[in-house]
Amino acid sequence: MLVSTLLVILMTVPGLALFYGGLVRSKNMLSVLMQVFVTFSLIVVLWCIYGYSLAFTEGNAFIGGFDRLFLKGIFDPATGAFAPGATFSKGVYIPELLFAAFQATFAGITCCLIVGAFAERAKFSGVLVFMVIWFTFSYTPLAHMVWFWMGPDAYTAADVVDATNAKAGLIWQWGALDFAGGTVVHINAAVAGLVGAYVIGKRIGFGKEAFTPHSLTLTMVGASLLWVGWFGFNAGSALEAGNSAVLAFINTFSATAAAVLAWSLGEALHKGKASMLGAASGAVAGLVAITPAAGNVGLMGAIVMGFIAGFACLWGVSGLKRLLGADDSLDVFGVHGVGGIVGALLTGVFNTQALGGPGLVTDWVTATVGSNGIGAQVWIQLKGVLLTIVWSGVVSFIAYKIADLTVGLRVSEEEEREGLDITAHGETAYNR
Template identity: 90%
Template sequence: MMLSTLLVIMMTVPGLALFYGGLVRSKNMLSVLMQVMVTFSMIVVLWLIYGYSLAFTEGNAFFGGFDRLFMKGIFDPATGVFAPGATFSKGVYIPELLFAAFQATFAGITCCLIVGAFAERAKFSAVLLFMVIWFTFSYAPLAHMVWFWMGPDAYTAANVVDAQNAKAGLIWQWGALDFAGGTVVHINAAVAGLVGAFVIGKRVGYGKEAFTPHSLTLTMVGASLLWVGWFGFNAGSALEAGTSAVLAFMNTFTATAAAVLAWCIGEALMRGKASMLGAASGAVAGLVAITPAAGNVGLMGAIIIGFIAGFACLWGVNGLKKLLGADDSLDVFGVHGVGGIVGALLTGVFNTQALGGPGLVGDWVTASVVSNGIGAQVWIQLKGVLLTIVWSGVVSFIAYKIADLTIGLRVSEEEEREGLDISSHGETAYNR
């Protein structure tokens, strides 16, 4: 778990930062790196102060409580004993502090993903204010709704099942499957990014000037770090080194490879040639789509999910982007939104044992595994997706408006043309 936590940190800083940084113009490189690094750092601090408690303690179906405010009770200095954290196996525990650290990286990278949607025009201070509000009222509640439950050891007999289920988050109660964050991380962040692109408005010169990536080399390096780090993201979500972690590891490997191939094939059919940007984007699309499915589908299901995600996200950053008309600078919604939705819904298809999936635990008292009907599980998955979209959309709009009314979301046109590296940070990424 410690290694998995480190891998997710590497995904964000430097992985995501370099991936995004290479995609913007050189005059905005440092601004993206700053927004990612400072946002990640701020969210980790907020997570330890109150975020973990809101997400992963008992409260109601939407919000956790304050039992772990300032990480209260997670460590007893008098005895040197750490509170135990549940896994998915009866009688198997990890230190709760380690689980909190692992989940802190998820909260951090989710907020950082949003940065790509309004890159090259947002005020640094406004970005940070937005992140505080959005993290508090969108990320933490959705993490609670999707992932909070009382743990397997709470299910001691049939007569306590209903009471224990009622203490879980709403989407968990529905029975939705989200192994590592298709809804909580990707759809949540993508919707926030899309709303931001609409509220902040288009970049100066959008549609008239060429906004070409200044370094696809850095983008490829960033994508590679994301791919490697994602094994910690997905396999680590099993919480223990067992068969579920192995399945998540291999599914992450194969789905990503399949998505790279699909995106390149799609590009070749559309434009006559495949691109490095396309291969890197395909990798991220596959990683996004397999996130909710990682430990919930079989290998063939993972390959199919990867192929579908590659083609779907290629359409997302081309056809869908034109239909929406938003200047989503680095295609956050086209990749993370479309990929997250595809992955979440197809998890409901390929989880069944009839299609090579592992099935799901139908009774936590006996830990017996069953397979839901495909239609029934897809409907449950769809409900989780729709609630995530609506919740994130509403919170995001309010958060952007608060930031706009108090600080102002955009830099001036003069500052935007000069580049945010100089105008916002007084530095340049490269010597001229």
């Protein structure tokens, strides 16, 4: 779990930062790196102060309580005792402090993903104000709704099951499967990004001039670091070094590879050439789609999901993008939104043991594993997806408006033309 936590940090800084940085024009390279670097740092601090408590303590179906404000009660310096944190097996624990650290990296990268949608035109201070509000009112409630439950050891007998279930987050109570954050991370961030692209408006010259990525080499390095780090993201979400982690690991490997092939094939058929940017985007599409499914689907199910996601997200950044008409600079919605939705729904299909999936725990008292009908599970998954879209959409719109009214969201036309590196940060990425 320590290594998995470290790998998720690697995904964000430097992985995501370089992936995004290479895609913008050179005059905005540092602004993207700064937005990712500082947003991640901001969210980690907020997570320790109140985020962890709101997401992962008992409260109501939508949000946690204040039992762990400032991480109190997790470590007792007087006795040297660390509070135990539940995993998914009865009688197996990790230090709760380690779980809190692992989840801090998830909160951090989710907020950083949003940056790509309004890259090259957003005010640095406005981005940070937005992040504080959005993290508080969209990320922490959704993390609570999807992932908070009382742990397997709370299910001691049949007569306590209903009461124990009632203490869990709403989407967990519904029975939705989200292994590592298809709803909480990807759909949540993608909707926030899309709303931001609409609210902040299009870049100057959008649709008239070419916004060519200034370094696809760095984008490829970033995509590769994302793929490496994602093993911590997905396999780490098993919380134990066991069979579930191994399944999540191989699925993260194979689904991503399948998506690279699918995107490259789709591009070659459509444009006559397969591009490096396409291959890198395909990898991220596969990683996004397999996130909710990692430990929840079988071996061939993962490969099928990767292929579908590669083609779906290729459409997301071309056909769907034209339909939406927003200047989503780095295709956050096309990849993370479409990939997250495809992954969440297909998890409901390929989880069933009839299609080689591991099934799910149908009775936590006896830890019995079985399968729901595919239709029933897909409907549960869809409800989780729809709630996430609506929740994030509403919170995002309000958060952008507050940021705009307080410090402002968009730089001036003159600053945008000169580039945010010089105007916002007083430095340049490259000396000519």
